[in-house]
Amino acid sequence: MDVIFSLYPFFLDWLDLIVRWIHIVVGIAWIGTSFYFNWLDSRLDRTTSKEDLEGELWSVHSGGFYNISKLKGPPKEFPKELHWFKWEAYTTWISGFVLLIIVYYLNAEGLLIDKNISDISPITAIAISVLFLLGSWFVYDFLCNSKLINHTTLFSITCLIIVLIASYFLTKIFGSRAAYIHVGASIGTIMAANVFRVIIPSQKNMVSAALSNEKPDLQQGFSAKTRSIHNNYMTLPVLFIMVSSHYPFTYGHKYNWAILFFISIIGASVRHYFNLRNKKQYKPWILPIAASGMIILMLYTSLPKIQVTENSTSLDVQVSFSEVNNIIKYRCGVCHNTKPTFEGFEDPPLGIIFDTPQDILKNIKKIKAQTIDTDIMPPGNLTGLTDSERIKINLWIKHGANINN
Numbered sequence: 001m002d003v004i005f006s007l008y009p010f011f012l013d014w015l016d017l018i019v020r021w022i023h024i025v026v027g028i029a030w031i032g033t034s035f036y037f038n039w040l041d042s043r044l045d046r047t048t049s050k051e052d053l054e055g056e057l058w059s060v061h062s063g064g065f066y067n068i069s070k071l072k073g074p075p076k077e078f079p080k081e082l083h084w085f086k087w088e089a090y091t092t093w094i095s096g097f098v099l100l101i102i103v104y105y106l107n108a109e110g111l112l113i114d115k116n117i118s119d120i121s122p123i124t125a126i127a128i129s130v131l132f133l134l135g136s137w138f139v140y141d142f143l144c145n146s147k148l149i150n151h152t153t154l155f156s157i158t159c160l161i162i163v164l165i166a167s168y169f170l171t172k173i174f175g176s177r178a179a180y181i182h183v184g185a186s187i188g189t190i191m192a193a194n195v196f197r198v199i200i201p202s203q204k205n206m207v208s209a210a211l212s213n214e215k216p217d218l219q220q221g222f223s224a225k226t227r228s229i230h231n232n233y234m235t236l237p238v239l240f241i242m243v244s245s246h247y248p249f250t251y252g253h254k255y256n257w258a259i260l261f262f263i264s265i266i267g268a269s270v271r272h273y274f275n276l277r278n279k280k281q282y283k284p285w286i287l288p289i290a291a292s293g294m295i296i297l298m299l300y301t302s303l304p305k306i307q308v309t310e311n312s313t314s315l316d317v318q319v320s321f322s323e324v325n326n327i328i329k330y331r332c333g334v335c336h337n338t339k340p341t342f343e344g345f346e347d348p349p350l351g352i353i354f355d356t357p358q359d360i361l362k363n364i365k366k367i368k369a370q371t372i373d374t375d376i377m378p379p380g381n382l383t384g385l386t387d388s389e390r391i392k393i394n395l396w397i398k399h400g401a402n403i404n405n
Ligand code: HEC
Pocket: 110, 246, 328, 331, 332, 333, 334, 335, 336, 342, 349, 350, 352, 363, 366, 367, 370, 371, 377, 378, 379, 382, 383, 385
């Protein structure tokens, strides 16, 4: 039994890695096919003289020539095998949810909850997480079925405001990284549910209508088209959010919810540029505006976030390494040690250790990024690092991070 318990953390790490790998692979397949079909539709040669064709396209790839044609309506005779492209979406969502369980639910105290933000129990946090994911789909679906859907601008603004409010509240409930991932996960849930609940049913309806020689349900077809446009706009923001969970200057920022909001707008507008271009409408000014937005955001987030030096006199205070070493030993070393003593940690997280002065020096930039520029570490401030201790570490780094004094 003991052996099983001691193997559990390794097992969990491996499971994390494997599921993450699957999630990325199927996610690439999903977004890849979605980009490909968008591109295909925009590049079809519609001047074709073939009567039953809407357009066709020639391409060459990996040693073969492909001639793809898009029919005006359903085929007269259905082929034995019709490909649907749905499992990419489903498996991305399923693997994503399993990853949420492995990384956040099983380590709710460490990563989902931040006791300084909100002191909730793991069960409550997990319940909020699941309800939030389900709830975001219902709210979105409700909006799509309301009259609002006929007013594109108003609909988009309403959705953006809801994202803004949701992000704000999430950062007041969960730890910052978990809050970010939940915004991403809710967008991912909406995208996958769009495929599952609307797009695939509409395609099934098209096929069965064609087989029984009836007219397909036009309203259903319209909804499916709208939902796939929405999915298209959500791809870039959702990818950004997923990747940003590895960059503390985004999720660890004081106004992380606002950053998320601006990134979503920038991501969606870049997508908008390409969608317009595919329709042969050229609006090149969108790109420089988006790029400038990104640069402004970059500059803004590079400013130090925590006021670690309240007044200029404190800048002159010399802090000895032994003092800093003690702080790091007690506040960080319980986890970041070759043999961590913090419950639940068999190995130092990400292999980062502060056993010797050299270990600390080696990681100095990262320490600054995680504890001075942001308050990501210690996670949820589990070991109670105080502000004055942060100031001391900062001053010591500012004065050259000397390990010999
Ligand atoms: C309760 C355990 C715990 C404590 C205490 C803790 N950490 Fe961490 N630390 C973690 C975990 C878990 C990760 C990995 C997070 C991840 O997967 O992104 C981590 C990651 C890091 C990283 C690497 C981040 C990256 O993405 O490269 C640094 C640097 C770090 N911690 C510094 C510190 C410092 C400095 C302290 C003390 C002020 C500290 N940690 C205290 C658990 C802890």
